[in-house]
Amino acid sequence: MLPFLLRRLVQAVPTLLLSSLLIFFVISLAPGDFLTPAKLNPNISAQQLDNLTRNFGLDKPLVQQYLLWMRNILHGDFGLSFSFQAPVLQIMWPRIVNSLWLVLVITVVFYGLAIPIGVFGAVRQNSLGDRSVNVFMYFLLGFPSFFLALIALYFLLQIIFATHWAIPIGGMTSPDHASMSAGGKVWDVFKHLLVPGILLGIHQTAGLSRYVRALMLEVMNSDYIRTARAKGVSESSAIWKHTFRNAILPIVAGIGGELPGLISGAGFIEVVFAYPGITPMLLDALNAQDLYLIAGFTMMTTILLIAGNAISDILLAFVDPRVKLG
Helix, strand or coil, X not given: CHHHHHHHHHHHXXXXXXXXXXXXXHHHCCCCCCCHHHHCCCCCCHHHHHHHHHHCCCCCCHHHHHHHHHHHHHCCCCXXXXXXXXXXXXXXXXXXXXXXXXXXXXXXHHXXXXXXXXXXXHHCCCCHHHHHHHHHHHHHHCCCHHHHHHHHHHHHHHHHHHHCCCCCCCCCCCCCHHHCCHHHHHHHHHHHHHHHHHHHHHHHHHHHHHHHHHHHHHHHCCHHHHHHHHCCCCHHHXXXXXXXXXXXXXXXXXXXXXXXXXXXXXXHHHHHCCCCCHHHHHHHHHHHCCHHHHHHHHHHHHHHHHHHHHHHHXXXXXXXXXXXXX
């Protein structure tokens, strides 16, 4: 395994270098910069604009800005955020942790529902239960997650007004969070994670459950599954040990692509529920044209994608003995 990891590390160097070039220069092609609003402000003099341009390093050629950014990456801070005047990693990390907790809840709900539903649909193909689940899943696929969140938010508010239940539907903590005990703080955060986490987890279940169902059906019709049943293998063993183990190989191979999603946040559902995750921060950075904050986060997702692909290969080698890392 060590030679495999070393080879992947060497291969990652040119990939990261090319990615950094594309990320930096594509973002730089956007019209204007961080000081564009200040340039349109008549109360800011030309001398002040020149001083700000020099302070932010925007007076340097793009190539020199890129080299300075790469030097900062090697130092581990991903550059200096224009908006916050602080290292990008220092700004991103608290938001990444917040999004990570939410995405973990989503992932548990996501896989915990999608796999059993997909297996059920394959085993009970075209039954009443399978058809009912299919209709519901197609219904979910037709709604964007943020629109579904707005609908759920409306009904939750109606429930709160009718029952006066204290259902947390916004933010990450309660107003009195600071005065709570350690256990109370954990429970408070968990309560705020439940509604958006379960909602988005159920929404994402629609796509994966259909995929698992199709994979299971394909493997169940294989000759070796019919042979195993003919030899007297129990139905549960035929489904879970023989069929499911082979059907999930494409899913295991794609796990690496999910790793960047662990820090990418839950998308616009974070905006709907006013959750302090990655997405609201990135929207603010895009609006302010905070070059290094946008580029730093994009670069981090690229690093995680490369690491995730290596993890997928390792997991696939454990699940499928035919795969050799060497």
